[in-house]
């Protein structure tokens with residue numbers, strides 16, 4: 421199967437603060453995105469995610485490496501860019517003094533699409549986002565979440581196969597984030613779009629991405645399906661309640677000293693622990709016995725992607741540094 425986006429040995433550099441030396445902020449990164457995939461570009465702050473997104477959408481020129489969009493090389497940029505639309509971080513690709521409709525019309529016009537051609541479609545997307553009433557509202561008067569939805573609507577109205585989203589959940593509340601997750605999944609499933617999401621929102625990746633590339637300080641540290649990454653680590657997470665409800669602080673500290681992952685979740689009132697193998701599970705139970713902590717109930721809990729992300733980044737600490745050129 422041919423990838424719709426093929427990124428090969430991509431490198432980008434910026435001058436350092438003093439403007440003297442170049443620092444490589446994206447270092448030999450390669451990955452492929454298949455059609456109709458939701459693909460995550462995950463990494464901590466400053467990892468290089470936005471720089472990669474900017475290079476794919478043509479806003480930043482790579483120092484070296486290749487980007488192929490539907491097999492068309494970056495060098496033939498104009499031709500390849502017709503396949504993608506981009507939603508930049510912080511809704512920077514909207515004009516705040518124009519209405520929702522004017523924004524759609526303006527950006528469609530830039531691609532040679534007349535508003536009347538996409539009017540029905542635009543109404544449909546706005547309905548999906550619950551924004552039909554806001555069509556004539558200035559974008560600057562809308563909430564952050566609404567603006568984000570408008571930015572995605574604009575991208576959808578351009579009718580491209582691929583949509584690049586840079587930090588789509590940044591600054592959104594839980595409810596809007598959940599709505600957005602549903603809509604993005606729907607866009608892929610029903611409208612057969614390919615979606616590339618740059619984010620450090622682990623939950624977003626875990627819940628909606630098929631595959632993910634993790635970038636740390638400019639370097640790719642892993643590329644795999646979210647499922648495989650979760651399986652790769654034989655860590656089991658347990659949630660438990662204890663007799664008497666709570667463990668005293670002294671005991672808790674002693675347990676944490678041996679099992680640093682042991683923690684109390686005040687929302688659920690449960691204790692959580694991550695155990696990596698059978699031996700340590702028995703050692704954990706022995707320790708509780710010694711501390712006279714009696715388990716009331718214990719159940720396997722979901723291991724979240726955040727944990728895996730942390731482990732991968734920690735493993736990468738030694739060899740990943742921003743390279744000076």
Ligand SMILES: Nc1ncnc2c1ncn2[C@@H]1O[C@H](COP(=O)(O)OP(=O)(O)OP(=O)(O)O)[C@@H](O)[C@H]1O
Nearest residue numbers: 434435445463464465466467468469470471472620
């Ligand atoms: N225009 C620029 N000039 C100089 N340095 C830059 C520029 N843009 C980005 N950088 C640097 O490149 C590195 C990667 O930045 P980038 O924005 O790509 O990371 P990111 O993973 O998207 O981070 P975040 O999650 O914080 O948005 C950072 O060290 C950043 O300071």
